[in-house]
Amino acid sequence: MRRAVLLASCLLLLALPAAAQDLPQFPKAGPPEPLPEAPCDTALANNGEWLLGRWVSPQSRWEFTRKDGAILWSLDRKGSAAGDFGWYESTRIDGRVDKVTGCTVAMTAGQGAFVFEGVLTDPGKLFGFATNAKGAHVRFTLRRER
Helix, strand or coil, X not given: CHHHHHHHHHHHHXXXXXXXXHCCCCCCCCCCCCCCCCCCCCCCCCCCHHHCEEEEECCEEEEEEEECCEEEEEEEECCCCCHHHCCCCCCEEXXXXXXXXXXXXXXXXXXXXXXXXXXXXXXXXXXXXXXXCCCCEEEEEEEECC
């Protein structure tokens, strides 16, 4: 009896990888590299109203506000740490938007310690890359918070 149970257990363990392949896979899709072509005329002036509010990405939350005519932003990073980028649990970064068009944004924090460039590809999705002073990159897919 024990041998039969052991044999059945071994066969079941061998079948698990095959069964796992049948499960739906959900890849974490990052922004395309390089950033997609801007779908708007970036030469036209824009006040950045499309950017204001809250945006989210896996393990981070962004908030964009207007103060004294400038657009300010804050990033709250939660969850997994990215030590190579200089982030640790519950990192918070505050900065200023340097340039905004109808579908692109460029922003910084500190003296170039965090530089972000992004492209709005549809009304609720912003793809972007952040670079730190060491040259490390982090990709973001931001979605408008619901």
